[in-house]
Amino acid sequence: MEKRPRSFYVLAAFFGLFVLFLYGPILTIGILSFQGPKGGLTFPMNGVSTHWFRDLFQEQAVGDIWGAFRRSFGLGLMVMVTTVVVSVMAGLAFRKRFWGSGALFYAAITSLVIPSILISLGVGLIFNQLGLKVHWATSGFGSQLTWTLPFGLLIMFAVFNRFDQSYEEAARDQGASTWQTIRFVVLPIIAPSLIGVALFGFTLSYDEFARTLLTAGSYNTLPLEIFGMTTNVTTPVIYALGTLTTIFSFAIIGLFLLTVWVMGKRRARLGSDAGKGV
Amino acid sequence: MAATPLKNRHVLGWLMALPLSVVLLAFLIAPIVMIAIVSFWGATEFSIYPAFQFDNYEFLFGSPVTYKVFGATLKYALITWALTLAIGFTVAYFLAFHVRSLTMQIALFLVCTIPFWTSNIIRMISWIPFLGRNGIANQTLISWGVIDEPLEWLLYSDFSVILAFVHLYTLFMVVPIFNTMMRIDKSLLEAARDNGANGFQTLVHVILPLTKPGIMIGTIFVVTLVMGDFITVRFMSGSQRANVGRLISNDIALLQYPSAAATAVVLLCTVLIVIAILLRFVNIRKEL
Numbered sequence: 001m002e003k004r005p006r007s008f009y010v011l012a013a014f015f016g017l018f019v020l021f022l023y024g025p026i027l028t029i030g031i032l033s034f035q036g037p038k039g040g041l042t043f044p045m046n047g048v049s050t051h052w053f054r055d056l057f058q059e060q061a062v063g064d065i066w067g068a069f070r071r072s073f074g075l076g077l078m079v080m081v082t083t084v085v086v087s088v089m090a091g092l093a094f095r096k097r098f099w100g101s102g103a104l105f106y107a108a109i110t111s112l113v114i115p116s117i118l119i120s121l122g123v124g125l126i127f128n129q130l131g132l133k134v135h136w137a138t139s140g141f142g143s144q145l146t147w148t149l150p151f152g153l154l155i156m157f158a159v160f161n162r163f164d165q166s167y168e169e170a171a172r173d174q175g176a177s178t179w180q181t182i183r184f185v186v187l188p189i190i191a192p193s194l195i196g197v198a199l200f201g202f203t204l205s206y207d208e209f210a211r212t213l214l215t216a217g218s219y220n221t222l223p224l225e226i227f228g229m230t231t232n233v234t235t236p237v238i239y240a241l242g243t244l245t246t247i248f249s250f251a252i253i254g255l256f257l258l259t260v261w262v263m264g265k266r267r268a269r270l271g272s273d274a275g276k277g278v
Numbered sequence: 279m280a281a282t283p284l285k286n287r288h289v290l291g292w293l294m295a296l297p298l299s300v301v302l303l304a305f306l307i308a309p310i311v312m313i314a315i316v317s318f319w320g321a322t323e324f325s326i327y328p329a330f331q332f333d334n335y336e337f338l339f340g341s342p343v344t345y346k347v348f349g350a351t352l353k354y355a356l357i358t359w360a361l362t363l364a365i366g367f368t369v370a371y372f373l374a375f376h377v378r379s380l381t382m383q384i385a386l387f388l389v390c391t392i393p394f395w396t397s398n399i400i401r402m403i404s405w406i407p408f409l410g411r412n413g414i415a416n417q418t419l420i421s422w423g424v425i426d427e428p429l430e431w432l433l434y435s436d437f438s439v440i441l442a443f444v445h446l447y448t449l450f451m452v453v454p455i456f457n458t459m460m461r462i463d464k465s466l467l468e469a470a471r472d473n474g475a476n477g478f479q480t481l482v483h484v485i486l487p488l489t490k491p492g493i494m495i496g497t498i499f500v501v502t503l504v505m506g507d508f509i510t511v512r513f514m515s516g517s518q519r520a521n522v523g524r525l526i527s528n529d530i531a532l533l534q535y536p537s538a539a540a541t542a543v544v545l546l547c548t549v550l551i552v553i554a555i556l557l558r559f560v561n562i563r564k565e566l
Contacts, residue, residue, distance in 0.1 A: 019389060094295070108298070113498065227399050
């Protein structure tokens with residue numbers, strides 16, 4: 001191994017500072033959420049307690065947090081499943097370079113770069129003028145898809161750019177139908193990437209704020225509930241909530257990453273029988 | 279015979295792209311059209327009514343506030359872009375060329391991306407104990423004797439707004455730049471070194487030009503996210519600063535939808551023009 005240049009240590013220190021910058025603040029509120037009952041929003045710690053967490057679990061203390069959590073979780077799952085299915089179908093479609101695919105691609109890019117508040121405003125206006133009630137499961141759901149689908153689509157492009165088409169040709173040569181080729185060859189190969197798409201779908205929905213602002217209706221999702229709290233809650237209870245939902249996010253991310261990892265292991269073990277004299 | 283598979287390809291393609299098209303039509307195109315229509319409508323204090331008048335645009339372009347706020351928005355975008363690019367490039371460069379094992383690269387890359395999947399609102403809130411008047415930053419600086427009085431501009435200022443933007447969006451630079459860097463053929467770097475280039479020359483003359491597509495994609499993300507933002511500016515400035523997004527959200531809060539729509543149309547045009555210029559430099563589909 002050749003000796004590391006001096007620039008390595010400078011850059012490594014820079015990287016360390018960057019990670020500290022990324023995670024420092026969230027660690028801070030993690031610590032502060034254990035403030036004593038008389039503690040404030042900043043250091044010093046006024047004793048250590050789980051007072052503020054208990055506060056969260058008492059009903060009515062600060063709005064309908066658990067209802068909001070359930071809605072966000074349900075909406076996250078809805079968006080996740082839809083994002084995976086729609087992205088895979090669109091990803092397969094784009095490989096056919098059908099007429100008008102360019103325009104559709106630019107629409108997806110527009111969906112990604114359009115200021116979120118425009119979606120919120122526009123969808124709100126349409127529902128309003130049609131006399132429909134905005135609801136998180138209808139207008140909120142659709143608005144969030146405009147944010148998760150382009151990510152799903154871009155991931156599918158990345159996947160299919162690297163996809164070796166000779167697998168499909170081999171399947172077809174052996175007499176597999178189009179559907180069989182997709183079901184038994186393409187989908188298993190791209191499965192780990194689909195976990196990635198699912199991760200984007202769930203977490204982006206779970207944390208989405210701007211696109212749900214005017215489209216969630218009278219029942220708030222969790223980010224809306226938390227934002228409402230920032231204007232009228234001045235105790236560490238908001239840190240406790242922040243800590244809990246961040247831990248939840250980390251758990252979800254961990255679960256997805258673990259699934260990808262296990263899949264990779266399984267594949268490495270079972271994928272090839274080359275050299276085993278079968 | 280030849281025409282049938284060709285036609286099939288188009289029909290099949292559209293069938294499979296149908297769900298995506300429907301969602302985009304209903305929740306992207308239709309809302310944009312709706313906003314464009316409503317921007318010509320009129321409003322009373324309580325309701326809006328269909329009309330075809332240019333009042334909203336006249337008011338918008340006639341007000342000096344508009345130009346100030348658009349200026350502030352561009353300023354935020356430009357400063358945030360410069361900072362995220364500098365930090366993002368350095369981080370990506372370290373990961374791609376100085377970390378040697380692939381496992382370590384992936385692990386550190388994940389460390390950089392995980393915050394992206396957590397809540398932006400919480401990440402903004404988490405700066406309060408750090409930047410507040412009695413926050414960690416002020417306490418530390420006072421105890422070191424650097425300052426005597428707490429600094430007032432740490433929280434609820436342009437500083438905190440830009441800090442939050444950089445905190446939230448730097449990984450939108452790191453990811454695409456790292457992605458392009460990983461695809462640079464390592465033998466090019468060896469060739470540069472064999473020809474006598476030092477590390478810095480290799481960086482400027484080989485790596486930087488080859489990383490341009492990644493930089494462009496990161497730029498598109500950061501610029502559009504900052505230009506379309508309204509919540510970061512509102513929260514981190516304690517409602518003391520304005521950008522275009524806040525102009526729109528204030529109008530919405532006052533139920534002045536036509537005026538909000540007109541501002542939204544101008545904002546959308548601005549963003550799309552910026553993107554159109556940036557897209558001239560990169561082919562997104564090829565770079566993924």
